[in-house]
Structures are given as C-alpha cells and as structure tokens.
Amino acid sequence: MKIAAVIAAGGRGRRMNSTLSKQFLMLKGRPILYYTLSTFETLAEIEEIILVVGPSDIVHAEREILIPYRFKKVKLVEGGQERQDSVYNGLRSCSPQTDIVVIHDGVRPFVTKKIIIDSIEAAKKYRAVGVGVPVKDTIKVVDKGVIINTPDRKTLWAIQTPQTFEYKLILRAHEEARNSGFYGTDDTVLVERLGFPVRMIEGAYENIKITTPEDMIVAEAFMDMGYGDFKR
Ligand SMILES: Nc1ccn([C@@H]2O[C@H](COP(=O)(O)OP(=O)(O)OP(=O)(O)O)[C@@H](O)[C@H]2O)c(=O)n1
Ligand SMILES: C[C@](O)(CO)[C@H](O)COP(=O)(O)O
Numbered sequence: 572m573k574i575a576a577v578i579a580a581g582g583r584g585r586r587m588n589s590t591l592s593k594q595f596l597m598l599k600g601r602p603i604l605y606y607t608l609s610t611f612e613t614l615a616e617i618e619e620i621i622l623v624v625g626p627s628d629i630v631h632a633e634r635e636i637l638i639p640y641r642f643k644k645v646k647l648v649e650g651g652q653e654r655q656d657s658v659y660n661g662l663r664s665c666s667p668q669t670d671i672v673v674i675h676d677g678v679r680p681f682v683t684k685k686i687i688i689d690s691i692e693a694a695k696k697y698r699a700v701g702v703g704v705p706v707k708d709t710i711k712v713v714d715k716g717v718i719i720n721t722p723d724r725k726t727l728w729a730i731q732t733p734q735t736f737e738y739k740l741i742l743r744a745h746e747e748a749r750n751s752g753f754y755g756t757d758d759t760v761l762v763e764r765l766g767f768p769v770r771m772i773e774g775a776y777e778n779i780k781i782t783t784p785e786d787m788i789v790a791e792a793f794m795d796m797g798y799g800d801f802k803r
C-alpha cells in the first residue's frame with residue numbers, strides 16, 4: 572500500500588506577527604518545519620512527503636530545510652492563496668499510485684508517530700479520518716456579541732491534523748469543493764459535505780498548532796519536556 576504525506580506549510584503566519592513565515596521560525600536552533608518533516612521522514616510507512624510552501628518561501632525552504640537536513644522523501648511544491656489551495660496542489664503532486672494520504676500542518680511539530688500510524692490504520696478501514704481532542708472549555712456560538720447557543724460539550728472536539736484519507740476520495744472532495752467555490756478551514760469538512768462519514772480518533776493536547784506568539788513559549792516548554800518524535 573502506497574502512503575504519502577502532504578505537509579501544508581504555505582501560509583504567511585499573520586497571527587504570529589513575524590516577518591518570517593512562522594513555519595520557519597527557530598525552535599531550539601532549528602526551524603519548526605524541520606521537526607515536523609523529521610517525524611514523517613523517519614516513519615517507514617511514509618513513502619513520499621509533498622512539502623507545500625508559499626511561492627515566496629520556496630528558496631528559503633530549500634536553503635534552510637531541504638539542503639541542510641537532506642530529507643530524502645521530500646518533494647517541494649508551491650502553495651496557494653488559502654490552505655485548501657495549498658493542500659490541493661500537494662494532492663495533485665502525489666504519485667497517482669498513492670492509496671492513502673496523510674495531510675498535516677507543518678506547524679504541528681509535536682505530532683507523534685503513534686498518532687500518524689493510528690490515523691493511517693483507521694483510514695485503511697474507514698477511508699476518511701480526523702484526529703482530535705475533546706474540548707476542555709464550554710463553547711458558545713456568538714452572533715453580534717450575543718450568545719445564541721451553547722452546544723453540548725460532550726459532543727464537541729477540536730480537530731487537529733493529521734487528517735488521513737483514501738487518496739481518491741480526498742482528491743474528489745477537493746475537486747468538488749473547487750467546482751462549487753466552497754472553502755473550508757480543514758480537509759475533513761470537504762468529505763463531510765459529500766455526505767461521507769468521517770471518523771474521529773484521539774489525538775493529543777500536546778499536538779498544538781503553533782499559531783500565535785504565546786504558542787512559541789508553549790512549544791519551547793514542550794521541547795524541554797521531550798515531546799515529539801523528531802530527531803533531536
Ligand atoms: N495558504 C496557506 C495557508 C496555510 N497553510 C498552512 O496550513 C497550516 C495551518 O494554517 P495556519 O496555522 O492558519 O497558518 P497560516 O495561514 O500561515 O496562519 P495565519 O492564518 O495566522 O496567517 C500551516 O502549516 C500553514 O503553513 C498553507 O499551506 N497554505
Ligand atoms: C486544519 C486545522 O489545523 C484543524 O484544526 C485548522 O483548521 C487549520 O486552520 P488555520 O486557520 O489554517 O490554521
């Protein structure tokens with residue numbers, strides 16, 4: 572079975588307020604993206620890694636990541652305006668013989684090999700799988716500053732990545748979304764809108780998405796605590 576990974580790293584990181592795209596910010600002396608790629612590179616089940624970066628970051632990715640760390644499985648692809656565009660570009664660059672694709676945010680460096688493998692095994696069975704954690708806070712739906720609904724917390728999960736799919740299914744879901752001009756903030760929603768059931772499996776609270784400046788402080792602490800499956 573041919574398994575590929577698409578690593579979404581084509582964003583600008585606006586909420587990080589840094590001139591450098593946040594996926595290239597240094598964490599303990601290495602770019603954040605190095606750690607994410609290292610975990611996938613050393614996972615035997617992953618045959619190819621499609622790294623999607625923004626047009627203005629292509630040279631930086633080559634100079635700071637691909638050349639110094641000599642990742643063997645990584646193929647560099649240009650990203651798009653939105654995350655969904657980047658992922659679609661990545662999917663189209665996978666080998667046509669791909670059976671399963673693992674889609675993961677480049678800025679989630681603390682993903683574990685167990686979570687990746689669990690998502691692959693679940694996708695072999697269910698064809699579409701999300702990784703997430705039950706929310707800890709009570710969530711409110713707010714409209715114009717007024718709380719209009721309080722969903723039952725027992726039903727609420729914060730979805731993370733990896734999101735892992737039968738390749739043909741997710742490619743079709745992306746194409747259908749593009750044809751109808753639908754944009755979502757993750758990939759499972761594109762399969763949900765086809766009416767196809769998506770399974771949720773347990774991720775980890777440590778599998779954070781580095782998004783805003785305080786996440787860098789948390790990430791430094793996670794590094795000190797030994798989280799993550801990357802080569803140190
Ligand atoms: N056009 C885009 C936008 C986002 N991403 C990637 O999708 C992941 C999750 O997105 P997010 O955390 O929102 O990153 P940014 O879009 O860069 O952040 P912001 O919204 O603050 O600009 C990141 O690894 C990001 O690089 C991408 O590949 N292509
Ligand atoms: C895909 C994702 O990480 C799932 O939580 C999230 O939707 C990405 O959102 P972003 O705004 O692109 O960070």
